[in-house]
Amino acid sequence: MEEKKDRRRALITKIVFIIAMLVLWEILAKAHIFGKRSELVFPPLEAIGAAFVKNFSTGFAGTSLWLYILNSMLLLLEGLVIGIVIAFIFSGLSMVSKTIDTIFNLCVSIFDLLPGVALLPVVIVIFGVKPGVIVFLVVHAVLWPMARNVLDGFKSVPEIYVESGRNLGMNSVQMLTGIYVPASATYIISGLKVGWARAWRGLLSAEMIFGIASMPGIGMYINQMRTNMKNAEMYATLIVIIIIGLVVQYGILEPIERATVKKWGLMK
Amino acid sequence: MSETVLEVRHLSKSFLNSGGKETNEVLNDLSLTVEKNEFLCILGPSGCGKTTMLRCVAGFETYEGEILTEHGVTHGPGTDRIMVFQDFNQLFPWKTVEKNIQYALKLQGIRDKAVLKKKSDEALHKVKLDGYQNYYPYQLSGGMKQRVAIAKAFALKPGIILMDEPFAALDAMTRNRLQRKLLELHSQEGCTILFITHNILEAIALGTRVIVLQNGGRIVVDERNPIPRPVTPDSPGYGAFWTKLHDALYVE
Numbered sequence: 210m211e212e213k214k215d216r217r218r219a220l221i222t223k224i225v226f227i228i229a230m231l232v233l234w235e236i237l238a239k240a241h242i243f244g245k246r247s248e249l250v251f252p253p254l255e256a257i258g259a260a261f262v263k264n265f266s267t268g269f270a271g272t273s274l275w276l277y278i279l280n281s282m283l284l285l286l287e288g289l290v291i292g293i294v295i296a297f298i299f300s301g302l303s304m305v306s307k308t309i310d311t312i313f314n315l316c317v318s319i320f321d322l323l324p325g326v327a328l329l330p331v332v333i334v335i336f337g338v339k340p341g342v343i344v345f346l347v348v349h350a351v352l353w354p355m356a357r358n359v360l361d362g363f364k365s366v367p368e369i370y371v372e373s374g375r376n377l378g379m380n381s382v383q384m385l386t387g388i389y390v391p392a393s394a395t396y397i398i399s400g401l402k403v404g405w406a407r408a409w410r411g412l413l414s415a416e417m418i419f420g421i422a423s424m425p426g427i428g429m430y431i432n433q434m435r436t437n438m439k440n441a442e443m444y445a446t447l448i449v450i451i452i453i454g455l456v457v458q459y460g461i462l463e464p465i466e467r468a469t470v471k472k473w474g475l476m477k
Numbered sequence: 478m479s480e481t482v483l484e485v486r487h488l489s490k491s492f493l494n495s496g497g498k499e500t501n502e503v504l505n506d507l508s509l510t511v512e513k514n515e516f517l518c519i520l521g522p523s524g525c526g527k528t529t530m531l532r533c534v535a536g537f538e539t540y541e542g543e544i545l546t547e548h549g550v551t552h553g554p555g556t557d558r559i560m561v562f563q564d565f566n567q568l569f570p571w572k573t574v575e576k577n578i579q580y581a582l583k584l585q586g587i588r589d590k591a592v593l594k595k596k597s598d599e600a601l602h603k604v605k606l607d608g609y610q611n612y613y614p615y616q617l618s619g620g621m622k623q624r625v626a627i628a629k630a631f632a633l634k635p636g637i638i639l640m641d642e643p644f645a646a647l648d649a650m651t652r653n654r655l656q657r658k659l660l661e662l663h664s665q666e667g668c669t670i671l672f673i674t675h676n677i678l679e680a681i682a683l684g685t686r687v688i689v690l691q692n693g694g695r696i697v698v699d700e701r702n703p704i705p706r707p708v709t710p711d712s713p714g715y716g717a718f719w720t721k722l723h724d725a726l727y728v729e
């Protein structure tokens with residue numbers, strides 16, 4: 210009962226705060242406090258709203274924002290899948306071989322410290338300005354935090370599950386998929402969260418630094434709006450980015466959490 | 478007339494001390510033979526090596542000597558020797574109660590869903606947990622989790638069930654109920670049980686045979702339980718047997 214009340218109060222607080230910020234924005238927009246530049250810094254809400262619709266209907270140079278989003282998402286998905294698969298393969302091998310464990314841990318420690326964007330010059334020399342660059346950056350962003358978490362998760366699996374598994378005659382593949390992965394679900398999910406956040410940021414940065422003509426993405430769209438002084442459209446795109454973040458958080462990550470660790474009582 | 482299902486031959490086990498150099502000999506040349514359908518209770522002071530012995534039999538440890546079952550010399554764990562741990566958290570928390578049992582059965586090659594369902598339902602019925610099929614382990618009490626673990630062990634129909642103080646952390650009432658349940662299962666299902674306990678009364682109530690270990694895994698008492706089931710404190714011979722075990726246990 211109390212809990213429900215608290216949650217309602219928090220919700221009301223959030224809504225009131227957001228409305229207040231929007232009103233403030235509109236007042237600043239109408240007051241033209243930046244003179245001529247005001248249109249760029251604080252475009253009025255109705256302009257941003259109209260730009261939001263226009264982004265999707267006409268888009269830029271005849272290409273709807275949908276297509277840019279689709280391109281970004283395809284590259285992101287490809288990179289995430291590759292990164293996660295590699296993380297699992299090497300974490301699994303690390304459980305079997307002490308040598309692989311040492312080397313892989315060293316790699317994780319070193320490469321985790323390198324922001325992907327810093328690698329861009331090298332990567333462009335290798336791949337050229339191709340979609341492969343973005344995929345590479347996404348893999349780099351997700352692989353190391355994911356591997357760190359999977360490794361830690363595997364190592365913290367309670368001995369009693371491993372012994373139960375051995376007692377039931379499970380082979381190493383069955384142990385990996387049937388015990389190590391579910392038993393370290395909490396770690397894996399937190400790796401997913403960190404990996405996703407880094408990949409998403411890395412993708413946007415890379416796309417803003419250089420657009421790939423054959424596969425233009427959201428970051429490039431923002432950049433095009435900026436160079437064309439279409440700031441209302443730019444703000445509208447930022448809102449799209451926030452919405453995508455929310456969709457991933459509440460539409461993918463939280464349902465995964467609810468269907469696994471929360472359901473199993475491993476996490477409240 | 479009786480048939481040997483487990484033979485421990487000259488079992489010795491040492492652990493490396495934390496320094497890594499010296500070794501700490503926990504079991505020294507322990508030999509033991511267990512007959513089919515025996516309910517062997519193992520008493521002994523804390524630290525005398527009861528758990529270590531059971532873990533060697535289960536195949537979780539390396540050791541010197543030989544351990545034989547009906548299938549010959551054992552190498553590592555096997556489904557002919559199923560362990561019920563003292564720890565309540567031995568069920569897989571990511572599987573429901575019935576899936577925990579069915580998963581174990583599936584690993585034995587049973588594929589038919591209907592058969593699996595029937596077997597897990599029967600197993601749960603035997604420990605009076607009908608209706609809890611779809612609960613996750615975290616939703617059960619400690620006693621209920623132990624019942625599921627026992628139901629799972631019996632469902633696998635192993636030759637030998639190994640139990641390491643499975644009821645030690647339970648309240649007296651629940652423990653009593655589970656003891657009766659276990660006796661019932663033992664007489665119905667026909668299987669061999671090795672059961673570690675600290676509790677003399679528990680050993681007398683459950684065991685068809687009781688052994689007392691002292692340090693180094695030395696067997697100081699090895700007796701057939703003279704008291705017919707069901708054992709009550711009024712059963713003839715109860716006091717004498719209790720005294721014998723008690724004296725052997727608290728000798729030092």
Ligand SMILES: Nc1ncnc2c1ncn2[C@@H]1O[C@H](COP(=O)(O)OP(=O)(O)OP(=O)(O)O)[C@@H](O)[C@H]1O
Nearest residue numbers: 492493501503521522523524525526527528529530
């Ligand atoms: N993994 C291990 N590494 C090192 N020493 C161990 C290990 N496991 C057990 N020992 C040692 O072996 C001895 C016997 O332990 P064990 O757990 O078999 O005793 P126990 O008879 O089961 O005692 P309790 O009744 O308290 O459970 C103890 O001295 C303990 O310190």
Ligand SMILES: [Mg+2]
Nearest residue numbers: 527528529641
């Ligand atoms: Mg013990």
